[in-house]
Amino acid sequence: IDIEGHPYQLVLLEDSTELIDLQHMLESEKTHLEDRVVERTYELEQQITQKKTAQIKLEKMALTDTLTALPNRAAFEVQLQHALDRSRTDTAYKFAILFIDLDGFKIINDTFGRHTGDELLQEISHRMQSIVRGSDVVARIGGDEFICLLHTPGGESRIVTMAKIFLNEIAKPIVLSGNRKMSVSASIGICAGTGNETEASRIMTMSDLAMYEAKHRGKNRYEIFSESMWQQMQENVSLTSKMDQAFENKEFMPYYQPICDLDGNIIGAEVLSRWCHEGEMIPPGKFIPVLEQRGLIRKYTNNLIENVVQSLQQYEHLPRVSINLSIQQFYDEDFLAKVDQIFDKSPELRQRTSFEITESMFNQDPELIMYKINQLSERGFKIYIDDFGTGYSSFAYIRKFTADVVKIDREFVMNIEQSEKDLQLLKGMIALMKSLDMEVVIEGVETKQQLDKIRALEQTVKIQGYYFYKALPLEQFLAVLENPQQRYLNG
């Protein structure tokens, strides 16, 4: 039968002792149940307190970076929002933020291990905290990214001084456990709040852009945010949105700029990329950086190499062609394998292909770059050092790997007609490279006068410049190879 929703079994009793037994049984069951309830309530209460403590701990953790005990990004954004709100009501109040990103930290982490990296980050955060006033905020917002909020920092020169102090303190040698010495540098983006900004995230982006510019200009330095950086970013965003389509529609085209001897005979060519988008020609200076930022440059360059190899196969009279490599190629573990795969069917084409690298690549991870360059060199590719004279670190490394050709940057040619000093500098550079057994290509020769000056210095140098040819689409390049008198001059 069913009583108040519980099923009961009806038992017919003849013996009253049996009834008493049953009653006892029921009672003991009841006490047992009551005990269980008390016990369970206690357990639940315990669990709730534990949960509460955990919650508080979690909330704290959500605002603090566990490694350095500095505020994290979320905490920083709250602080920055306060500063923003205040700057809008209190005209006397100003603030500035410094976006600080360590240079080459990933390499340290990868080479010496995470533990070393952690130790280094802890030391750097101590140093940064010791620089600022108590009310200022230093936060860690990413692996090796820090951000600092300075309240009423004074004028721009005071902010810049602060940035310099940061650079200085960070660059001091660090002694890690086991008495290991190490040093790092940082790139800093500065953004001074004007009181017109509305969102914290926008200001963070502004300082990030300035930091990126500092990296771009050679690291271990600061840059102040400017509107042009914002415009540049927007332009990049717009290019980015067109990029997928560009790959699909094959809008990228290799152009070939002939490299000549002093008489204008074509002895080689450099492949220069062009992007034709809806009738508009987007120059490589604009889209290559975007390909790099988006991590698409590897795919892009692989396609380009394949394309060049095809042309070399098809047109046997094409001279040696050089291809620009981006630094990201060297961090791509599959790059050499990819190159091997592309040249697998016709290894003899390696002799007709060369790769251009820039000096500035050696700023980052010279050992790795040198290793890969030597690997390419051993496979029979010629190595060109591009834009020579515009980087800083070349002399130290040039001794350690084989480069076959050095391309002297246009900057050193532009003024040789007017400036005797420039002419002598060019002469010295050529002599130095020759003495190191390297061929010399001079870039950006635009006039007959420049050519004559160069001819008077050295007979064996090669010339790449508008005076002889600008970069040409493949068909036109093939045409000038057929008929070398035909010149495509500047324009």
Ligand code: C2E
């Ligand atoms: P770069 O490697 O230094 O190439 C030489 C640049 O100088 C080319 O600009 C060329 O058109 C220009 N030039 C050559 N002769 C003269 C001259 O007489 N006067 C002047 N004023 N300029 C001259 P372009 O084609 O705009 O390329 C710019 C840069 O973009 C290149 O500089 C190179 O760093 C990069 N780039 C181009 N194509 C590629 C590519 O496929 N991959 C990569 N990673 N970078 C590329």
Ligand code: CA
């Ligand atoms: Ca080049």
Ligand code: CA
């Ligand atoms: Ca160059």
